[in-house]
Amino acid sequence: MNFDFSDDLKQLRDEARRFLSEQATPAVARRALDGQERYDATLWKAIAEMGWIGAAIPEEYGGAGLGYEGLCVLAEEIGRTVAPVPFASTAYLAAEAILLAGTEAQKREWLPRIADGSVIGCFALSEGTGNPDPRSIRARAVGGKLSGVKYPVTDGGIADVAIVVAHDEAGEIALYLLPLKGVARTDLKTIDPTHNHARFDLDAAGAEKLGAAGGWDQVQRLLDRAAILFAFEQVGGSDACLQMARSYAQERYAFGRPIGSFQAIKHKLADVYVALELARSNAYFGAWALAADASDLPLAAATVRVSATEAYHLASKENIQTHGGIGFTWQVDCHLFYRRAKHLGTTLGGAPFWKDRLVSLIETRNAA
């Protein structure tokens, strides 16, 4: 059994961690948090130049051809920071949608520009409150013109192209490629200002169908694959929170001793460690399923989605708790992760949606 990343990928991970710890500091995230910028273009450019955005895009479409395990390794490192870059929207959703559903011509047109960072992508699924559900999709395309309201769209205000979930003329759910130049977009305020979020008001916007209509199954397939990549970001973020809490507990003294010597703190952080490791192990299985395009992929995705969402919420809230009052201040970074945890845990659908899906998949497996 070799249930671990290769030495090459571990080297990639170490390089990514070193780079991001220098270039994607909380100070960079704070420029977005404080509204000075909507994303960090310098960091985005550097990430593109290193080939990360196209890590899983085949070389024939301008990607680095590192495969999905490579993208997973990078996702964990990106998640470890709260980097204000549209990496997930572009690499896990837009590029993946095009790879999954696009025609050869669409792949040739868009993927090289996504891989080199010149095109930022986003994924427009939600139409207001509610978890992913085909019955809540009202957006519709008629004669190559999209109409409807989509919000919130992560990175929607900074993206160049959106993948939009809408009904086609036949009433089938399909994915549409929507170039965003000239499209009416409004920035939205969210709990995680380190990412841009927007509302699209589409009134006969020019779009083209991505491949053939694949119905909701195609959307779900995209969500499944993205959930595994998101999980690596969640694992990275959870680990960052645990390390912050651990360092603080070693340095902070109360009652004449480091607070980390109290079992109330030790046991709390041990529980965070356990949640993190369970999520990490599930994520590894997800990485394998993505790389092998295994039939277990949906089950692997729902499983890791449940455990990674739980782990990041736990790790980020207990990090604040371990810090005490200082952890509740704007200037200490704990809240950046707490915000990001909830953002990642609701994009693609919240825990109730994925738990229900997980049990459905278990039932299907058992019936087989």
Add this chain to the structure above:
Amino acid sequence: MDFNDTPEEATFRAEVRSFLQANAQPKAGTRPVLRQSGIDAEGVRRCKEWQAKKADAGFAGLTWPKRFGGREASPIMQVIYNQEEDNYVVPKGLYEIGLGMCIPTMMAYAKPEQLERYVKPALRGEEVWCQLFSEPAGGSDLAALRTRAEKDGDDWVINGQKIWTSGAHLSDFGIIVVRTDPNVPKHEGLTFFFLDMKSPGIEIRPIHQMSGARHFNEVFFTDVRVPDAQRLGAVGQGWKVSLTTLMNERLAVGDVQRPDVDDLVELARTVTVDGQPAIRNGAVRERIAEWYARSQGLKFTRFRTITALSRGETPGPENSIHKLVNASKLQDIASYGIDLMGEAGILVDDEVAEAYGMFQAALLSSPSSRIAGGSDEILRNIIAERVLGLPGDIRVDKNVPFNKVPSGSR
């Protein structure tokens, strides 16, 4: 990433499979073994027969030196053997402690002629060993133990009491840690021995557990004489020797107790909530999903451990996660399954109770899983201190002579 064996592992696995196919009954389709009761005389006979068969075929003591009947195999081979054996109904519960903890400690500290005498009979299951560590005053705080040994000529004379000794009543020999000097701090006054469990002055009383079973014993020592030649390690070095024993605690790989989440899914398909199968109920689905994610997380954590073993690495304190998660999961799933059954959930007669009564059996046995072999609290301390590097507890008894340490009324 892959889930494949190396060629060497695959060859070994095939060898194990053909041995098991020829000698044991596959588990598939049989009732779960609930381990409700202790081992009776017939159970002992079957354990002995199986162990001899295993040893003769070369599958006992896989990682041990060849001169003691082992194969000097890597620990991954033991994992492979356990994985395969887990698919078969084989008698268990008599040798785990002796072969997993006692004999490895002997191999580290006993004299060559003693190893010559004791190792092979233990390996073939002819002689059974137990481990005498815990005491009424020393559980999680093992080094607080009070059983005394005093030197008398070439012998030591032991007085005191041990508790929670698995299989003492079935054992021929035991390893024991005792206090030889109460005037020094607690870790410094301990010494380690092995002894004959038939020695005069040893009285064994079974403990009636809350589950109704009797797996464990209290062992009382009244002027029990042990030759100094049976000392393991130097006088006063008993704590160090004990750590060797505890490090040999069997790797927690592949040991999932039932009911697990799949049993709960099965149950939720048959019992109803609000006129529908329970599995259609949102609240039930949410709980199933959470336990499934934990179960899978543990399974794949085991795969990571196995990968490390396969590379010749030694798993460290992070391995505590397995028992910590499994024990509470077992207790919680058992409790929830019974809740789903309603009032009939209280039935334990396995002819009448749902799922052969396994939920009820686990409800009553699972509290021990959270205590034995390192309590939840101790395991969390281990993770916090040895994995996360948090500072140790402030120890008020550390530099105090043992006989000056406050001990309360119990």
